[in-house]
Amino acid sequence: MNYLIPLMVVVPILAALIVNIFGGNDKTVKAISLVVAIAIPLIAIFAAVGVQYFGGHDPALIASLLPSNLVGTLAASYNTGIVYIFENIERIFIFLMGIVAFLAVLTYFAEKKKVSGPYLYLIFMGLASVTALMLSNDIFNMYVFFEITALTQVGIIVASSTEDNYEIAMKYMILGAIGGPMLLLGIGFILGTIGSVNINDIIYAISNNFVNPYSPSLVIGFALILFGWLYSAGLPPFHTIKSAVYSKARPNGSAILQGFSVLCMFAFGIAMYKIFAYIPYFNTAIILFAILAMVLSITMSAMEVDFRRMIAFLAVGELGFIALGFGIGTQYSIAAALFQATNEIVITALLFIGFGTVYYLTKTSDTRKLGGLIAVDSTMTIMVLLGGFALAGVPPFNGFQSKLMLVQAALDAGYTELAVLAIIVSVVIFFTFVKAFHTVYLQPKPKDLKFAHEKIPKATVFSVAILLIICLVLGIFPNIVTDIFITFAGGLI
Amino acid sequence: MDFQMASLFASGAFIIIGLFAAVFIDNLIKKIIGIAFIEEGANLFLICLGYKAGGVVPIFMLGMSADWFAANSAYPLPQALVLTSIVIGASTLAVMLALAMVLYRKHGTLSVSEMMGDEK
Amino acid sequence: MIEVVVIIVAVVSAIIALLQNDLLKAAILTGISGFCVAILFQLLLAPDVALTQAIVEGAIVPVFIALAVLKTRRREA
Numbered sequence: 001m002n003y004l005i006p007l008m009v010v011v012p013i014l015a016a017l018i019v020n021i022f023g024g025n026d027k028t029v030k031a032i033s034l035v036v037a038i039a040i041p042l043i044a045i046f047a048a049v050g051v052q053y054f055g056g057h058d059p060a061l062i063a064s065l066l067p068s069n070l071v072g073t074l075a076a077s078y079n080t081g082i083v084y085i086f087e088n089i090e091r092i093f094i095f096l097m098g099i100v101a102f103l104a105v106l107t108y109f110a111e112k113k114k115v116s117g118p119y120l121y122l123i124f125m126g127l128a129s130v131t132a133l134m135l136s137n138d139i140f141n142m143y144v145f146f147e148i149t150a151l152t153q154v155g156i157i158v159a160s161s162t163e164d165n166y167e168i169a170m171k172y173m174i175l176g177a178i179g180g181p182m183l184l185l186g187i188g189f190i191l192g193t194i195g196s197v198n199i200n201d202i203i204y205a206i207s208n209n210f211v212n213p214y215s216p217s218l219v220i221g222f223a224l225i226l227f228g229w230l231y232s233a234g235l236p237p238f239h240t241i242k243s244a245v246y247s248k249a250r251p252n253g254s255a256i257l258q259g260f261s262v263l264c265m266f267a268f269g270i271a272m273y274k275i276f277a278y279i280p281y282f283n284t285a286i287i288l289f290a291i292l293a294m295v296l297s298i299t300m301s302a303m304e305v306d307f308r309r310m311i312a313f314l315a316v317g318e319l320g321f322i323a324l325g326f327g328i329g330t331q332y333s334i335a336a337a338l339f340q341a342t343n344e345i346v347i348t349a350l351l352f353i354g355f356g357t358v359y360y361l362t363k364t365s366d367t368r369k370l371g372g373l374i375a376v377d378s379t380m381t382i383m384v385l386l387g388g389f390a391l392a393g394v395p396p397f398n399g400f401q402s403k404l405m406l407v408q409a410a411l412d413a414g415y416t417e418l419a420v421l422a423i424i425v426s427v428v429i430f431f432t433f434v435k436a437f438h439t440v441y442l443q444p445k446p447k448d449l450k451f452a453h454e455k456i457p458k459a460t461v462f463s464v465a466i467l468l469i470i471c472l473v474l475g476i477f478p479n480i481v482t483d484i485f486i487t488f489a490g491g492l493i
Numbered sequence: 494m495d496f497q498m499a500s501l502f503a504s505g506a507f508i509i510i511g512l513f514a515a516v517f518i519d520n521l522i523k524k525i526i527g528i529a530f531i532e533e534g535a536n537l538f539l540i541c542l543g544y545k546a547g548g549v550v551p552i553f554m555l556g557m558s559a560d561w562f563a564a565n566s567a568y569p570l571p572q573a574l575v576l577t578s579i580v581i582g583a584s585t586l587a588v589m590l591a592l593a594m595v596l597y598r599k600h601g602t603l604s605v606s607e608m609m610g611d612e613k
Numbered sequence: 614m615i616e617v618v619v620i621i622v623a624v625v626s627a628i629i630a631l632l633q634n635d636l637l638k639a640a641i642l643t644g645i646s647g648f649c650v651a652i653l654f655q656l657l658l659a660p661d662v663a664l665t666q667a668i669v670e671g672a673i674v675p676v677f678i679a680l681a682v683l684k685t686r687r688r689e690a
Contacts, residue, residue, distance in 0.1 A: 067562075067563045068560055069560050069563060069564060070563055140574050140577075143578075144578075144581065147581045147585065151585065151588060154592075155588075158592070166595050166596055166599065167596065167608060167609060169592055170521075170589070170592045170593070170596060173585075173588065173589050173592060174515065174524060174528065174589070176585075177515070177531070177585055177589065178512070178515055178528065178531065180532075180581075180585070181508070181531045181534070181535040184532075184535045184539070184578060185535050185538060188535065188538050188539045188542060188571070191539070191542060191570070191571060191574075192542040195568070195570075196570075197570070197574070496616050496656070496657075497657075499617065499620055500616075500620065500657060502620075503620045503623060503624055503653070506624045506627075507623075507624070507627060510627050510628060510631065514631050518631065520636075520689045522636050522639075522678065522681060522682060522685070523631060523636070523639065523689065525678070526630060526631065526639060526640075526643055529643060529647075529670070529674060530627055530643075530646075533646070533647065533650055533670060536662075537650060537653065537654075540653075540654055540657050540662060541657060543657075543658075543659070544657045545658065548658060549658070550658050550660055551658065552660075566658075567657075567658035567659070572661065572662050575659070575662050576661065576665055579662070579665050579666055579669050579670070580665075580669065582669075583670075583673060583677075586677065586678075590678065590680075590681040591681075593681060593685065594681055594684050594685060597684070597685040597686070603685055603686055603689075
C-alpha cells in the first residue's frame with residue numbers, strides 16, 4: 001500500500017476546502033497555500049512507483065470469491081474499482097505542474113495585497129483534478145475530473161475581474177457542456193461494447209479479440225472521445241475560445257490554465273492512444289487537427305495587436321506540436337510529444353507570468369500603446385526574451401531539444417512535409433514573438449503611457465527566474481526526462 | 494420494437510433536441526435548458542446499456558443464489574456512473590444559470606447574439 | 614404500454630419546453646420531462662438512479678431555472 005498516491009489528490013482538495021473556510025484571514029491563507037503548493041511537488045518526488053486499488057478492489061484477491069458461472073470468463077479478469085497508476089512519467093508532470101502552481105500562487109500573493117479565498121480554492125481544486133486525471137486508469141473517473149477541471153477553469157476566468165470575462169466564461173461553459181456529454185456518450189459506447197471502464201480491461205478485451213475491434217460502436221466511441229479531447233486540449237475548432245480564455249485570466253491564472261490544458265491533453269491523449277491506436281484513421285485524424293492547430297493559431301497570433309491574445313494563440317499553437325507527436329505515432333515521436341508537453345507547461349507559464357508584468361505595470365495590453373518598458377526592469381526583460389527563445393526553439397533551451405526530437409521523429413517516420421511545416425511554424429513563432437517583444441519593450445516609450453505600479457514585485461522576478469532555470473536545465477540535460485519518456489513510449493506500442 | 498430500443502431512441506431524441514437548442518436557439522436560458530436535455534439523454538443512454546429484459550433490479554437480497562443473481566440482474570456499473578453524472582450535470586447547470594444572471598444584469602438582455610455583439 | 618406513454622411524454626414535453634415563449638412554463642416542462650425520465654429509470658431496473666433523477670432533474674433543476682428566470686426576464690422575445 002502506497003498511501004502517497006491518493007494523497008496527491010487528497011492534499012490539494014483539503015487545502016482548497018480549508019483555504020475557502022479561512023477566506024478572510026490573509027496570513028493563514030497565504031501560509032496554508034504556500035505550504036500545500038510546495039508539498040505537492042515534494043510528494044510527487046518521494047512517492048514510490050505503484051498502483052492504488054481503491055476500496056481494496058484488487059482483482060487478484062476478488063477472483064476467488066466469484067460466482068461459479070463467471071469463473072474463467074472475460075468479466076472475471078476485470079477491475080471492479082477505481083485504479084490509480086503512478087509511474088515515473090506521472091511523477092514528472094505532477095512535479096512540474098506543482099512547481100508552476102506554487103510559483104503562480106506566489107506571484108498572485110505578491111501582486112495582490114488582499115487575497116481571495118475562492119480564487120485559491122479554484123486553483124487547488126483544479127490542481128487536484130488534473131492530478132487525478134493523470135493518475136486515474138478509469139475513463140469514467142477521468143470524465144468526472146475533466147468536468148471538474150472545466151468548471152474550475154471557468155471559475156478562474158470569472159474570478160479574474162478582467163473586462164468581458166463573463167462572456168468568455170459563458171461561451172467556454174456552453175462549449176464545455178456540449179463537449180462533456182459527448183465524452184460521456186463515447187464512454188457509454190465503449191462501456192456498452194466491452195462492459196468495463198478500466199483502460200487496462202478495455203485494452204485486454206480488444207487485443208484478445210473478445211470484441212470485434214472494428215465494430216461501429218467502438219469507432220463511434222472513438223469519434224466522440226476525440227471530440228471531448230479536442231475541447232479539453234483547445235485544438236481546432238476550439239482554439240479561438242481557448243486563447244480567449246487564456247487572455248481573460250490573470251497572468252498567473254493563465255499559466256495554471258495552460259498547465260491544466262496540457263495535462264488534460266496528455267491524459268486523454270495517452271488513454272486514446274492506448275485504446276484506439278489500431279483504428280486506421282487514428283493517426284490521420286490527429287495529425288490533421290494538429291496541423292490545423294499549428295497553422296490557424298500561429299496565423300491568428302501574427303495578426304493580433306493585444307499581446308496577451310498573441311501569447312495565448314502562441315500557447316495554443318504549441319499544443320499542436322504535442323498533438324503532432326501523438327499523431328505520428330512512433331515511439332520516438334510520442335516521446336518527443338511528451339517532452340514537448342513538459343516544456344510547454346514551463347515555457348508558457350514563464351511567458352504568461354513574464355508578459356503579465358507588463359499588464360501589472362501599465363494596466364493595458366494593447367501593443368500600440370506600449371513601449372520602452374526595458375527601462376523599468378531590465379532583468380525581467382532579458383528573462384522574457386530568453387523565455388521567448390525557448391518557446392521558438394532556440395538552443396540551448398528545452399524548446400529546441402523537444403522540437404529537434406519532433407522533427408527527427410517526423411523525418412524517421414517518413415513525414416518530411418510535417419518536419420518542414422514544424423520548422424516553418426517555429427520560425428513564424430520566433431518572428432511573432434520578436435515583434436511583440438520589440439513593440440512592448442524596445443521601441444520608444446509613448447508619451448501618454450501611464451504606470452499603475454512603479455516596480456515589479458521581487459516574487460514575480462523570482463518565479464520567472466526559477467522557470468527559466470528549469471528551461472535551461474531541461475535544455476542542457478534533456479536526458480533527465482527523455483529517457484523516461486522513451487521507455488514509456490516503448491511500453492505503449 | 495422492444496422497451497430497451499425505444500428508450501435508446503428516446504435518449505437519441507433528447508440529445509438531438511438538446512444539441513439543436515444549444516446551437517440554434519438565441520435565448521440563453523433556453524440554450525441552458527437544451528444543455529440539460531443533452532446531459533439527460535447521455536444519462537438515459539448509459540442506463541439503457543445496463544438493462545436486461547426480464548431481469549431484476551441489481552440489489553442482492555436474501556433468498557437469491559449468487560449464480561442466479563449474476564445471470565439475471567441488470568448491469569449495475571452504468572447505474573453507479575450515472576449517479577455521479579447527474580450530480581455533475583446539475584452543478585454545471587447551476588454555474589451556467591448564475592453566469593446567465595450576471596450577464597443579464599450587465600447587458601439587459603438574454604439574447605446571445607446581442608450579448609456577444611457588444612464586445613468588439 | 615406504460616413505457617411507451619412515459620417515453621412519449623418525456624420527449625414531447627422536452628420539445629414543447631423549447632418552443633415555449635414563457636420561460637417559466639419552459640422550466641416547469643423541463644421538470645415534467647426530467648420526472649418522466651426518472652420513471653423510465655425505474656422501469657429500466659435502476660431504482661436508486663431514479664430517486665436521484667426525480668429529486669435533481671424533477672425538482673431542483675426546474676427550481677434553479679425558475680429562479681434564474683425570475684431574476685432575469687420571463688418572456689423570451
